[in-house]
Amino acid sequence: MLNLILVSGAILCALQAMQTKRLIRAALWLACVSAFVALTMYRIGAHEVAVIELSVGAGLVTILFVFGISIAGEDAMDAPAIVPKVLIGGMALALVVTLGLLLLPVGEGSPQPEQTSFAVMLWEQRALDVLVQVGLIFAGVLGVLGLLADEAQVAHKPVKRETAVANPEPVLAATETPAPQEARA
Amino acid sequence: MNDMSILVAGVIGLLGAGLYGLLAVRNLFQVIIALQVLVKAAVLALVMAGYASGNLALGQSLGVTVIVADTVVAVIGLALAVQVKRHLGTLDIKALATLRR
Missing domain, CATH: 1.20.5 (Single alpha-helices involved in coiled-coils or other helix-helix interfaces)
Known part of the structure; x- marks a missing residue:
């Protein structure tokens, strides 16, 4: 259940980062995606990479984004996308459905004892x-x-x-x- | 639905969100953010594959490599975006197509 919440949170934050007009908010939503992904990895036992993802993905990259945005300035654009949004949504949905049909459901997996x-x-x-x-x-x-x-x-x-x-x-x-x-x- | 299926669904969802962002946004910074989302899905998939195959250490080491590469891509992308803004005055990716005119 907790994994479901974490994964849903990551996807929602990613969609928010794509939807928002302000760049600073998009960078902060990306940091939230990193935090959720790091928590998910920590839950499955990948502690080292979870810590690195949290410190680099949610920390360093966010600082770099804020620094870059402060240099370049907020350039909010209301211009429409080059490709129609209906087509984009359809393509993304087709990718999700195709991968879902190919990969799901997945077996529980058989984690063997770690050798190294x-x-x-x-x-x-x-x-x-x-x-x-x-x-x-x-x-x-x-x-x-x-x-x-x-x-x-x-x-x-x-x-x-x-x-x-x-x-x-x-x-x-x-x-x-x-x-x-x-x-x- | 077991935990592994939930994680795979999460990876697929992040890939879908990243692809949507890559095609929908025109701001250079947001294009880099969409790339970051896609790479986070890849890192999660690598770690999850390591966990499922019983070799989590291999998945983690590959994940660390991808995180480093991802950060460098973000830094270079940000530097390019700042230079584009300085020279063209905008972050719109359509303004980059100057060779076409």
């Missing part, structure tokens, strides 16, 4: 995945630099203008100093 722990699996048996993750994190750092790059340039430009306007004397002095030398020569 999560740490051994991640660090020893899936070491290549960890290396790929390191590369991906570097790509993420470059992405953050892309978020901040233009901001830095914009922040530097007015400073240059201010210094040029505030201290015009050195320029004048530099142009005036060679004059006496030329006169002497």
